[in-house]
Amino acid sequence: MTRAATLGELREQGYRSRSVKEELRDNLLTALRSGRPAFPGIVGFDDTVLPQLEGALLAGHDLVLLGERGQGKTRLMRTLVALLDEWLPVVEGCEINDDPATPVCTRCRRLAAELGDALPVAWLHRDQRYVEKLATPDTSVGDLVGDVDPIKVAEGRTLGDPETVHYGLIPRTNRGIFGINELPDLAERIQVAMFNVLEERDIQVRGYSLRLPLDLLLVASANPEDYTNRGRIITPLKDRFGAEIRTHYPVEVAEEVAVIAQEADLVAEVPEHLLEVLARLARGLRASSSVDQRAGVSARFAIAAAEGVAASALRRAARTGDEEAVARVCDVPTVIPTLLGKLEFEMGEEGREVEVVHHLLRVAVAETFRERLVGLDLSGFAAVFAEGGTVETGELVPASEVLGQLGTVAGLAKVLDRLGFADGAGPGHVASAVELVLEGMHLTRRIDKESIGGRTVYGS
Numbered sequence: 001m002t003r004a005a006t007l008g009e010l011r012e013q014g015y016r017s018r019s020v021k022e023e024l025r026d027n028l029l030t031a032l033r034s035g036r037p038a039f040p041g042i043v044g045f046d047d048t049v050l051p052q053l054e055g056a057l058l059a060g061h062d063l064v065l066l067g068e069r070g071q072g073k074t075r076l077m078r079t080l081v082a083l084l085d086e087w088l089p090v091v092e093g094c095e096i097n098d099d100p101a102t103p104v105c106t107r108c109r110r111l112a113a114e115l116g117d118a119l120p121v122a123w124l125h126r127d128q129r130y131v132e133k134l135a136t137p138d139t140s141v142g143d144l145v146g147d148v149d150p151i152k153v154a155e156g157r158t159l160g161d162p163e164t165v166h167y168g169l170i171p172r173t174n175r176g177i178f179g180i181n182e183l184p185d186l187a188e189r190i191q192v193a194m195f196n197v198l199e200e201r202d203i204q205v206r207g208y209s210l211r212l213p214l215d216l217l218l219v220a221s222a223n224p225e226d227y228t229n230r231g232r233i234i235t236p237l238k239d240r241f242g243a244e245i246r247t248h249y250p251v252e253v254a255e256e257v258a259v260i261a262q263e264a265d266l267v268a269e270v271p272e273h274l275l276e277v278l279a280r281l282a283r284g285l286r287a288s289s290s291v292d293q294r295a296g297v298s299a300r301f302a303i304a305a306a307e308g309v310a311a312s313a314l315r316r317a318a319r320t321g322d323e324e325a326v327a328r329v330c331d332v333p334t335v336i337p338t339l340l341g342k343l344e345f346e347m348g349e350e351g352r353e354v355e356v357v358h359h360l361l362r363v364a365v366a367e368t369f370r371e372r373l374v375g376l377d378l379s380g381f382a383a384v385f386a387e388g389g390t391v392e393t394g395e396l397v398p399a400s401e402v403l404g405q406l407g408t409v410a411g412l413a414k415v416l417d418r419l420g421f422a423d424g425a426g427p428g429h430v431a432s433a434v435e436l437v438l439e440g441m442h443l444t445r446r447i448d449k450e451s452i453g454g455r456t457v458y459g460s
Contacts (some may be wrong), residue, residue, distance in 0.1 A: 007100045008117030010089055017101045019215050020175055021060040027083045028057050039079045044255035052245045061242025062198060062218040070298020071247040073221040077179040084126035092120035095167050096174040104212055129176030131169055135186040141193045144168045145203050170197055175215050183220040184232050191237045198240040249286060253279050259299055264306040268313040268325035271432050273372055273419050278302045280364035290356045295344035308335030312395055320398035326428030329435040332361060334395050362443055369440025373418055380410030381437055385447050385459055391438060394455035399431035406434060
């Protein structure tokens with residue numbers, strides 16, 4: 001359909017007004033019937049969060065996403081934009097995106113009465129129909145709802161004139177989706193100002209009420225810990241949300257790996273077995289009694305770790321002349337000090353933070369080694385050390401040097417195959433696989449290991 005320029009042309013094309021919630025419901029049903037993903041990029045919520053979210057949208061409910069930090073609440077909010085129509089007709093120049101067929105603001109009603117079918121129409125892309133606000137203690141009623149515009153008053157209009165209002169973010173999101181992050185951080189008096197917006201769908205500014213039947217979906221996010229630490233969602237406001245949906249961290253290791261691979265911006269290659277190590281490390285931290293689980297361990301921890309490991313590999317390639325920048329097990333400990341700020345430890349663990357994370361890293365490597373290479377004959381590697389051989393590796397030891405020390409090893413091809421490397425794997429990939437085997441054999445007490453400075457020596 002060509003984009004109409006006036007209300008008359010729009011009517012000729014058979015335009016029918018729909019509310020935002022009807023629009024979301026229709027498009028969600030279309031996605032469900034076709035089998036295509038309704039929420040692209042969301043991993044690990046298929047059987048838990050998404051059915052609840054779909055139910056809330058089909059019911060036409062405003063909703064709260066409740067969960068610890070780094071569980072993808074904001075990402076989930078932003079995917080709702082894909083369920084909106086790509087283009088929406090609005091009255092040209094309207095601050096609150098009025099529907100040309102049924103305008104609600106004073107200006108647009110006046111124009112519609114004067115111009116009739118000649119009322120000019122503009123088109124709004126769905127990306128412009130999503131507005132997101134981080135709730136901060138200094139957020140005001142004017143920011144969200146609106147306030148009297150002193151410039152308009154100075155132009156000669158009276159305070160009672162509705163056109164003296166400078167609309168806030170919520171009215172400006174009319175016919176769209178308004179997302180508010182960390183809702184408990186919003187001062188209680190500001191939360192009270194949202195009552196009418198959610199229930200009566202009007203706004204009140206400076207002592208007079210504007211009957212603006214706002215048409216929007218309101219989605220908020222909150223961290224359960226915020227209810228006691230920084231604030232709370234006041235009970236009357238919670239009651240006005242139709243649904244409260246609990247999010248969670250990925251349940252399966254494979255889901256955690258998929259999140260890291262999707263979100264991390266990697267400057268070098270990080271093999272999948274290393275992503276699995278980082279995923280298991282994050283899961284181990286979430287289960288550790290040394291870590292404050294009320295604060296949670298964000299998915300951003302593993303994502304930042306993957307990016308740091310890739311940077312370490314790139315640095316090694318630049319310093320040593322390696323043709324390929326491929327991450328290895330030795331790169332992981334180098335980024336741990338930079339990640340400690342993302343963790344909250346229990347009071348009794350002061351001074352042991354690095355020790356705790358290194359211990360859980362060893363556990364993660366051992367679990368990945370067993371899972372990936374279980375049942376493989378590694379006697380060829382053991383034979384190298386039984387004859388008195390040693391292999392020295394480290395963050396600045398090039399791949400060629402690691403492989404040169406090891407020599408030809410029986411069973412290496414099967415290891416590469418298990419780790420998903422093709423027949424044409426380069427030295428960087430082979431060295432990455434070898435380091436996993438050596439560290440795994442050490443952790444299962446088949447060979448010894450000694451670390452000196454930034455270098456590690458494996459031997460019998």
